[in-house]
Amino acid sequence: MKNLADSFSEPSTPAPAGRTGKAVAKPLRLGLLTALVVGSMIGSGVFSLPQNMASGAGAAAVLIGWLITGVGMLMLAFVYQTLTTRKPELDNGIYAYARASAGEFVGFNSAWGYWVSAWIGNVGYLVIVFGTLGYFFPVFGEGNTPAAVLGASIALWIMHAVILRGVRSAAVLNAITTVAKVIPLILFIVLAAVAFRNHVIAQDFWGNAKLGSVFTQVRSTMLITVWVFIGIEGASVFSARAQRREDIGRATLLGFTVVLLLLMAVSLLSLGIVPQAELAAMKNPSMAGVLDKAVGAWGAVLISAGLLVSVGGALLAWTLLAAETLFTPANGGVMPKFLARENSHGVPANALWVTNGLVQLFLIITLVSNATYQALISLATSMILIPYLFSAVYATGIAMRGEGYAPAEGARTRDLLIGAAATVYCCWLLYAAGPKYLLLSALLYAPGVLLYGWAKRERGARLFKPFEVAILVGLLILAAVAAWLLSTGALGL
Secondary structure, rough: OOOHHHOOOOOOOOOOOOOOOOOOOOOEOOHHHHHHHHHHHHOOOOHHHHHHHHHOOOOOHHHHHHHHHHHHHHHHHHHHHHHHHHOOOOOOOOHHHHHHOOOOOHHHHHHHHHHHHHHHHHHHHHHHHHHHHOOOOHHHHHOOOOOHHHHHHHHHHHHHHHOOOOOHHHHHHHHHHHHHHHHHHHHHHHHHHOOOOOHHHHHHOOOOOOOOOOHHHHHHHHHHHHHHHOOHHHHHHOOHEEEHHHHHHHHHHHHHHHHHHHHHHHHHHOOOOOHHHHHHOOOOHHHHHHHHHHHOOOHHHHHHHHHHHHHHHHHHHHHHHHHHHHHHHHHHHOOHHHHHHOOOHHHHHHHHHHHHHHHHHHHHHHHHHHHOOHHHHHHHHHHHHHHHHHHHHHHHHHHHHHHOOOOOOHHHHHHHHHHHHHHHHHHHHHHHHHHHHHHHHHHOOOOHHHHHHHHOOOHOOOOOOOOHHHHHHHHHHHHHHHHHHHHHOOOOO
């Protein structure tokens, strides 16, 4: 463990340009940046992936869904690589690209949506951790019993204390857990490949009448496949802490490639071991059930242990991402100043307290609402679609205008096509999400306006520009509709 941590060590350097506050000690190199990308993408999603995919699609639709997602997410990976090269002065891309594209209010909402997605996802992680422990200790149930919430709360605040000791220390720990959680996935793939049977995957290969048309089945896979890829922008979020700017794009592509291969193998091999209908009825984490079928009970124990390590690392990575997503806009004046304060270790401590405070609140709410893991991740995924769209649109825009490009540079046409493809993909995702989660997302976006107004008053700046007023009105109307539907019981998690 010591040798692995040492291999990521870097010398202390001053803070990168564009970042205010204290000097950033020991900035992040390629290894840690890649681990942040892989660590934030590989969390709980992969362990529930076989059942999640099979619940709405047959093998053919699953394969098509992966092809669409693979191409779409590759375009997004290229978008973040391009933007870090063409706009090196912009830190924390999720926020900065939206702000540069359409102003402060849009930039704020991009950061706000990403942050809400991050901490809701962390609630989902904690629910499934204790749901997994419920397999061995029934008192934890599905992860939303009083005992589970108590255990999750203790785990949350232990992690909080670890991060307060330093971002880089937490990043090194994340790198170690990333290696640890990839090992059981590789073991699963090897064992599943040996147990794979062609006649099993051939059953209802194109689905059945209950699943609907192939188009319907493919659409049902979209939020699931996006959820397991959320984190692809992780290196971009930490751009201010990177030692070399070019490592951000490299880390994004390396992380994407590793995770895509792992996820496709897990979902498709599972359909060759357990028939689709049986797989769809499995309890999550369904990888445990699949390996139980393949090699026996010890396989389920292996996967359950792997999930606990994996989610622990993902919680760490996503808590870092969430705090950084509040910290950078606060430095830019679009969030209240108190969120820009760091402790003696250079950690955005106030942003961290706010983030984990809301995770704690929602853990308590799960006792009342009985919110399931699947509902939480669907909501978290829908919240992040708008920030992804803003990034894709901005990349398309700078390629069209030639910003950051040399005259007649050939890469400009390529980047324009990539940005346009990523934009189309993001729009398709918004359609696939459906009205339910878009309305719930609007309800969660709306309270952010109060925080934005707070930041504007601190600066004595004008609150909204005319086009921002139109955005605000549309957002509030959607939020009001969502609130009304919730009150009538027509909408819910």
